[in-house]
Amino acid sequence: DGGITQSPKYLFRKEGQNVTLSCEQNLNHDAMYWYRQDPGQGLRLIYYSQIVNDFQKGDIAEGYSVSREKKESFPLTVTSAQKNPTAFYLCASSMFQLGRNQPQHFGDGTRLSIL
């Protein structure tokens, strides 16, 4: 079945540690996105990528990094510079169509907590 796979489902980070969240899609989508979800707040965009080897900062990119070496994969690294990383992280993807936004499809999320 086509879809978006995020792993792990739960992740714990120690002080000063970088952690990487995986996101893989087999939908042949061009664009991929990372969002952060906190209680009482709307989803906030961290980074997005429209094509391989290219990505742009979203609204809250500080303390995060990404790469897009393959169309199917868009891993997110939460660095030690991110002082409040505890949140639910969601990865999404969509097709590209010139002049027309396509629906975004989401994975099941990764919940990151601080040890």
Place this chain on the structure above:
Amino acid sequence: KQEVTQIPAALSVPEGENLVLNCSFTDSAIYNLQWFRQDPGKGLTSLLLIQSSQREQTSGRLNASLDKSSGRSTLYIAASQPGDSATYLCAFYAGNNRKLIWGLGTSLAVNP
């Protein structure tokens, strides 16, 4: 500032009721609007996307409408079932840059 407001924040109804969830937005120049469902601890499921040139979209028991002039969208759920219990989120695309502006959601409980 572009904002999305969803009212009510929470809703509890008996099974079988028809119900309406509301979404209002401040930017009349939206390109399109998408409704999602989120179950507790899970990711989002896309329900309906309405292009700016459309006024409504239907999928099964769901119907979403879009009125750009008044800055409103509604999600109509017919004959609600306990399995419809979830948080419903609306988000609109502000321009063609694929960035979604999100509401906080309506938490729906359908009681058997």
